[in-house]
């Protein structure tokens with residue numbers, strides 16, 4: 001769905017396009033989905049160990065990403081002609097940054113996977129983070145966002161990872177204030193990744209609000 005959305009809504013014009021994946025963590029497939037449509041992809045990540053891991057992946061990516069890349073390439077001329085290792089090395093820019101302090105209207109295509117609802121347990125911060133992401137995209141920029149549905153957060157060892165429990169309706173309300181053109185779709189899975197959440201939700205659309 002993400003791939004087809006980007007193919008159908010590719011950024012227009014001749015100016016170089018800068019892509020954004022906010023809060024990349026250890027997940028390269030959102031950035032991979034943008035490679036055919038931009039000159040550079042900024043991976044904006046707050047955690048230094050994550051940034052170091054991403055820089056290493058840029059130089060020599062782990063073979064498990066091939067399965068994701070094959071899926072993107074299937075029946076798609078946009079992706080199939082690209083040498084993944086070369087593209088990652090030339091296009092990815094790993095940057096330190098904060099979703100709450102993003103530049104205004106800079107990026108021409110963007111992804112945000114499991115970030116706004118997964119970095120805090122405060123609803124106000126979910127909204128601020130979502131505003132930060134959308135405010136950094138140019139008006140008309142295609143975007144893809146994924147959210148955990150009704151997540152209670154989780155604990156690994158002694159570390160508690162917080163979450164804001166959100167539903168499809170919460171996402172629709174939040175996005176309605178920020179963008180004109182979007183669709184929100186629950187993604188069903190037979191096998192949850194962990195207990196404590198009710199599935200995933202995908203939002204696709206184009207950034208910008210006509211009244212802004």
Ligand SMILES: C[S@@+](CC[C@H](N)C(=O)[O-])C[C@H]1O[C@@H](n2cnc3c(N)ncnc32)[C@H](O)[C@@H]1O
Nearest residue numbers: 023024025027046047097098099113114118119
């Ligand atoms: C739940 S993880 C999601 C990672 C990845 N996008 C994925 O799909 O698996 C949230 C990520 O956001 C990063 N993060 C936390 N606070 C942030 C902030 N204020 N600005 C940008 N990134 C942040 C974390 O370091 C972490 O990598």
